[in-house]
Amino acid sequence: MRVVEGAGWLTLLRKELVRFWKVSFQTIAAPVLTSLLYLLIFSHVLERHVAVYDGRVSYTHFLIPGLVMMAVLQNAFANSSSSLIQSKITGNLIFVLLPPLSPTELFAAYVLGAMVRGLVVGAGVLAVTIGFAPGVAALAHPLWALAFALAGSAILAILGLIAGIWADKFDQLAAFQNFVVLPLTFLSGVFYSIHSLPPFWQRASHANPFFYMIDGFRYGFFGLSDASPWLSLAIVGAFLAALSALTLALLARGWRLRP
């Protein structure tokens, strides 16, 4: 048998991908449909009432990158967190803990697997919504959009990893999702430009790291944003680096995994 030292994590990554692919109706098709419904309802109701970027971009155009990014973030979180909690509850996490996988390898496999799920769903949302706003696909700065999609999916994948390791029961995980991830996403400017908010909520939005992910991603589409894309990139990058360091330290200590 040929043994490649340090290659075990690639198999774990493949397992993570196969896991969600086997139930792709639930893990990919369902969130794409949800986003499409958001677009149909919100754009229909709000198109003529909401002006964004001083009317330079239609509301439907504005909404699409927000929905794409929201799908990326939510699904990246859902993938790592649900994979871990399922493995913990069914007990099969032992099969990942027995092999010689280092903390960095575990981290890389779970995070990359979740990022792929987030990005695949995001691409799906973009594909089905693009017909409602012709021209939205002509990205002003594609690399900026890509950078924020990668960084945002990584951050949520790591948060999902932490939540999955921390939670012992599905309802603890649901609490994390409903009381932390969902409010931060909804209050980050997916559905509106924060310039339309009262001053207090504008300032509050600036404390929300999710705001910078979505604002920076939108800059990639229109070349317009509420905050400078460089500021957003710096904040998102710093948040990602800090979260990665924290999670690697937790994994190295065996926090809740190797009691």
Add this chain to the structure above:
Amino acid sequence: MGDFAVEFEGVTRRFGNVQALAGVDFAVERGEFFGLLGPNGAGKTTLISILAGLVRADGGRARVLGHDVVTDYRQARRMIGVVPQELVFDPFFTVRETLSFQAGYFGIRDAGPWIDEILGHLGLTSKADANMRSLSGGMKRRVLVGQALVHKPPVIVLDEPTAGVDVELRHSLWAFIRRLNAGGHTVILTTHYLEEAEALCGRIAMLKAGRVVALDSTHNLLARAPGLTVRVAAERLPSPWLERAKRGGAGAFELPLQDYAELERLLADLRAAGIAIAELAIGEADLEQAFLRIMQESADDAGARAARGTRPEAA
């Protein structure tokens, strides 16, 4: 590479108020078929989990073939295959996927032929493409054994592998494990079935309340058990015997005896006292009696220590 397959040096672990392991020291030589016995809560699974890197020790060291399970965990984990006690599986995958993912986690890139061999040995070939969910408990247990073997570990640990397994599978499983042991694998087994340990293990460690209370060859441990157990159904027993007897069911007395000479003396005393024997059954010594006796002795020791006011940890 060290001289021993497995070494424990002063391993301690506390969970809250429970001292699960209170300083465990022993070593298992290469190629041994070693039994780890003890009542529930003795610390067997905690000890094995520490060896496998699933649980951390508070103190002490554990090594697999000389590789420390913490500082040299990559090598240590390559050397050991663990069959967990719980019947766990990933419902997303088939039997073959389960085994090939497990091989992949160890960095093995061409495991196909070996996986086919494992499937054959464990009688799983016809189930190779069945989803794990559809398997019976016994079949799932076989897959767990297969998963522990995918990386050809020199040391195999089985944590109560035959709990809830039917007789036929138990026999085929043991035949397979015996073959592995004969082929040079070190096997460590925890079990509740004492006759199983008696039949398979060359050496046994008995654990109680987190410490080793006996460590010896199976042969010597059996010698520590009373030679015979006699069950006598009679109206009464003459005085010196009565004190030693335990009351069995249905008016019977149970007596541990050293040997057949002592049995002769018992029968002579019964005749002399004019007591009629309604029924008599003789049982040979087995590991269960050795086990019960050793557990009883260690409880007496602990009681004596407590009476002297010394803490067991300090003893």
